[in-house]
Amino acid sequence: MSTHDTEINSDATRLLGLEGVSVIKVKDDGAGGSTVYVVTSEDSARACPSCGVFATRLKDYRTTAPRHLSCGGRPMGIRWRKARWHCTEVACPRGSFTESIRQVPARMRTTKALRRAAGAAVCDGSRTVVQAGRDLHLSWPIVQHCFEEYAAKALPEQPQATEAIGIDETRRGKPVWKQNPDTEKWELVADAWHIGFVDAIGGRGLFGQVEGRNATSVTDWLMAQPAAWRAQVRYVAIDLCSTFRAAIHRALPHAAVVVDCFHIVQLAQRHLADLRRRLTWKQHGRRARKGDGIYTVRKLLRRNKEDLDQDQLAVLKSELEYMGTYGRQIHAAWQAKELLRDLLSLAVTRTHLAPDHSAISAARYRFHAHIADHAHLPELLVLAETVEQWWTGIETYLTTGITNAASEGNNRLIKLEARNAFGFRNRANQRLRSRCATTRRSRREAHPH
Ligand SMILES: [Zn+2]
Numbered sequence: 001m002s003t004h005d006t007e008i009n010s011d012a013t014r015l016l017g018l019e020g021v022s023v024i025k026v027k028d029d030g031a032g033g034s035t036v037y038v039v040t041s042e043d044s045a046r047a048c049p050s051c052g053v054f055a056t057r058l059k060d061y062r063t064t065a066p067r068h069l070s071c072g073g074r075p076m077g078i079r080w081r082k083a084r085w086h087c088t089e090v091a092c093p094r095g096s097f098t099e100s101i102r103q104v105p106a107r108m109r110t111t112k113a114l115r116r117a118a119g120a121a122v123c124d125g126s127r128t129v130v131q132a133g134r135d136l137h138l139s140w141p142i143v144q145h146c147f148e149e150y151a152a153k154a155l156p157e158q159p160q161a162t163e164a165i166g167i168d169e170t171r172r173g174k175p176v177w178k179q180n181p182d183t184e185k186w187e188l189v190a191d192a193w194h195i196g197f198v199d200a201i202g203g204r205g206l207f208g209q210v211e212g213r214n215a216t217s218v219t220d221w222l223m224a225q226p227a228a229w230r231a232q233v234r235y236v237a238i239d240l241c242s243t244f245r246a247a248i249h250r251a252l253p254h255a256a257v258v259v260d261c262f263h264i265v266q267l268a269q270r271h272l273a274d275l276r277r278r279l280t281w282k283q284h285g286r287r288a289r290k291g292d293g294i295y296t297v298r299k300l301l302r303r304n305k306e307d308l309d310q311d312q313l314a315v316l317k318s319e320l321e322y323m324g325t326y327g328r329q330i331h332a333a334w335q336a337k338e339l340l341r342d343l344l345s346l347a348v349t350r351t352h353l354a355p356d357h358s359a360i361s362a363a364r365y366r367f368h369a370h371i372a373d374h375a376h377l378p379e380l381l382v383l384a385e386t387v388e389q390w391w392t393g394i395e396t397y398l399t400t401g402i403t404n405a406a407s408e409g410n411n412r413l414i415k416l417e418a419r420n421a422f423g424f425r426n427r428a429n430q431r432l433r434s435r436c437a438t439t440r441r442s443r444r445e446a447h448p449h
Contacts (some may be wrong), residue, residue, distance in 0.1 A: 006039070013041075018068060018111060020045065020101030021080060034074035040082055045099035049106065051092040059096050066104045066175070067137070068111045075137070080104075098146055098271065107361035110142065118143045119150025123436045124443070125169040128421045143431075151432055154443060159207035162233040164200040164258070166404040167244055170411055171212050194431070196414075197221060198406045198438070200237045200258075205438030206410050209431045218247035236395075237404040239263040240390060259393035260404040261344045268337040268383055269302065275333045275379040278302060279326040293319040293327065299332070304340045332374045339367040344394075355399040383416055410438040 012023035015043045020042035029035045032160040046054050063081050070076050082099040100106040103113065114136060119134035122143065133143040171193055178189045193213040198206050210217045219239050222230065230252055237258040238244045245257050276298065280288045288295040300308060308316065315332075320327035343363040387394065398402070417437040424430035 001170045001436060004132070005446060008039075008041075008277060012036070013038075015066075016071065018078075018103055018113065020103050029075075029077060030127055031075075033077065034071070035077045035079060036071075037079045037081070039080070040101065040239075042101045045082075045101050046085060048087040048089065048092060049097055049100070050090045050094040050344070051087065053087065053089050053092070055087055057086040057088055059084040059086050062098065064109075065429065066109055066111055067114055068116055069114050069136070082346065083443070096289075110138070114138075116150065118146035119148075122267070122433075123151045123154050124440060126351060126420075126437065126440065130421075148432070151436055155435055155439065158199070160199070161229065161232055162199045162202045162204070162205055162399075163232065164262075164402050165207070165233055166198045166200040166237040166407045167195060167218060167248075168198075168239060168404060168407040168411075169195045169241075170414075179353055187418040191429070195412060196407060196434075198404075198410055200235070200277040200367055200404065200406050202442075203406065204441075205406075206414075206435050213243075213325040215247035215250075218244055219251045222247070222251035235396065235400060235402050237402050237407075238393075239404065240267065240386065245393075256396045257393045258396045258400060258402045258404075259390050261347065261397055262403065262405070262408075264344065264387070264390075264394065265337075265341060267386060268340050270382045272301060272330075272333045272337050272377040274378060276330050278379075279330055283326045293323050294315065294330070302333055304341065329377055332370070333377060333380055336367065336370055336374070336380050339363070339370050340383070344398070347398045350401075360395070360398055376379050408432075413437045 007026045008022040008024060009026075010022075012020075012026055013341055016023055017036070017037060018038070020040065021038040022041040024037045024039060027035045027037070045052075047325070047341075048055055061081050061083055063079050066078055066080060068076065068078050084096055084098045087094045092123050093426075098106070103111045118132050118136050118138055121127040121135065122129055125132075127135070129140055129143045129147060132138070132147075136143070137145075143153055175192060176189050177186045179186050192211075194209045194211060195207045195213060195217055197208055208221055210221045231254070233255050235258050236248045236252060236255050239260050240263050248255060276294065279446050280292075280294050284292065288298060297316050297319045300312055303312075305313075317331065320331040323330070343360070346356060346360050347352055347364060352380075367386060367387070371380045374380055414434040414437060417433050418424060418430065421433070424433065
């Protein structure tokens, strides 16, 4: 600055890298760090914030210490000697003002670069707010604020276009109960269920999350998205949840529901276990214990056909045969599960692109014919009914290969994020952090630095 007669150190200025100021000198602060003395170099700092006219009448100087990133791993304190100016414009209501630069706007005590680094550490670098605060010597509220500011810019405002989305619900933390002082009844005041909306095929993570677990929560979120975005969603992957199915039909009437195959197999396994327990009670009048044939094979029943070797298959068969009628019925239930898995294995994959419709109808027929032969087993009937109720969704899975695996992957990331932060007390913050965590990879791929 012309008003300053001290010489500027251009090398140190370059090293500091703080736009708008020039370094005069650097001193040891006597505590392992350095103190950097700077003056204003940005011309526009002299412009009156009210009228915009460049001031020429100097009032006085004052020194501030804005916080900045550390330099070369050493703590660094900045002493910025900034001028105060008189505004001499007749029409201007402002008498005087202090210089400000873009990196350090008026009344800010941190530089933009530092605030950005704090925000990026949490949003992109998966640091917790506490960790980032410790690294950058900032308080928790400041880092949290920087993070929110950064995330608002880094996260896409609208979900990116995709042909397929996945919807699922997860419990986050514990439900909160409170006693109503009037009725003395305990009421659920906060139920930490979140419904997540993810990109099912593009790997771009979580598009959004809402609290709740009913159809309205799903419909509301979907309807809040731009119509153009909704129009290009052709598939929605869900688990066997009729509430979600109804919500999708309402909000995205043109989209097809895809049933996640993982949940169908899980359902078949549950029915098989129920049947095994029921028949074991019938046979023994108690739970299975060591020495019972069913005890020997109960672990084998949980496995898939292809994971059993010839000996294990033989043991499974002979032990169940030895049990008599109940054993044969358990074997029939295991076969039903395997027939359902055979059907689901016909889904298209990346290497096997064309759906084989005749193979699908043959496998579907085999599954139902097998259950018709064992129609006296209620567990199998319920399974067959569920498969029929959801057939359209299952068939869409078989012909598209779309799953809700993206939701599962995101849930793992979200849990990890929550564990690192020792849980979240604020749900909105939790949702924001979850979105950052699940979109990190795709954001990095879109803007690699
Ligand atoms: Zn002015």
